Amino acid sequence: MLFQVGGQGSRPTFFEMAAAQQLPASLRAALAYSFGVVALRRPIFHKILDYEDEFFALLMLVLETHSLRTTEASFSESLYGLRRRPVNITTRKDNAKMDSKQLQLPWLRRRQRVLSVAFLVALPYLKSKLQALYNKERAARLQASLWGNDDVTFDDSGTYVGQAEAAHGGTDVVGPELSSITRIKKQVSAFIGACYPWIHASNEGLSFAYQLLYLLDATGFYNLGLHILGVHVCRATGQELMDSSSRISRIRSRERERLRGPPWMKTVQKLLLSCIYTTLDYAQTGLIAAVFFFKMMEWWYQSAEERMSAPTVFPPPPPPPPPKVAEGGIPLPHDRSLCPLCSQRRANPSVLVASGFVFCYPCIFKYVSQYKRCPVTLMPASVEQIRRLFHDL
16 A cells, blocks of 8 residues: 555555645745745846735636646646546445445536635635734734733734834824724734634644545545545546547637637637647646756756855965064073973963963963063063963973
8 A cells, every 4th residue: 555656546545645735835835936036136026926825826726727627637636647536425334335336427517626726726825824914913922022012013014013103104094993993903813813723733633634544545535625525536547638638629629619700800819729728738847847947957056156156275374483582581491391480391381371382380370470471572461361271292
């Protein structure tokens, strides 16, 4: 069961269904990233990013409607060779008779197509907007807890607006009307903030339960939406693919026959229909190929830019020359392990930061405390500049 990817039977495996379900989210992320990169050079595309949910919902509405009409599958399911088939299930106590009561119909009904588009486009759009409102309400609550003000709100752009600014900030609406609108918005935001976590948790729990049951072959529905629609997702056979092609041809022939008007108008309409048909036919594979091609080019140029902008590694500079011995200073011994003050091997070696020379701690502490200078270079120093050395060469 776990390794039947593309295996026998018309029932898709769990991995095929999971890949088909995750494709729209991956496609949206890739498109948003692509438009974000293009917007860096063309600021006009920032308007598309401001209405990202609406543009993606409109794109998916066109793709899903066309895919369900022509291939009897969603946009992502058609890319994996899957088809939707309606099924009427009669609940019986005898499980042995259940298979005989499952009647698969050849094509989706019109109601099932419309509801499929609603589940595939409208519900993800609504979920995205509710998630954005919940994040804004949560940010407002966090800001209110930090500022100690329960009347903190956010405007449409997500900018913090205080109570005084919300009441008098740049609007022509009169006071009572503004207060009622603000109160309604706050109530709606508070309601969403309180209910959305439970709705989201319930949705995720149902999705996990259906996916687990589908993985264990306990149900034929991968999610709740398919169960409500009464639709099974099956692998498409070669005959079904041929039937789909002929069905598309018949639909387009009927649409061309319905054209009305003078000959020149019919010619223009046929030309427009041909352009639309060609765009829709290649929209699925062309969109996916364009995104992957853009990601490949983006990775290629990013690697080149990283190589060009990589910092040049230079060898470490040579150490500075040691400070010179002053004319009235104590000469340095030939043996570097000896203290310049007592001419004995250093005990508890310590360095004087002002000059960098190393002495015995008692010797240098006593000398600096008395003369306030380095005994070798005669540079001004203090006892705070004496540092203990834990490793002496």
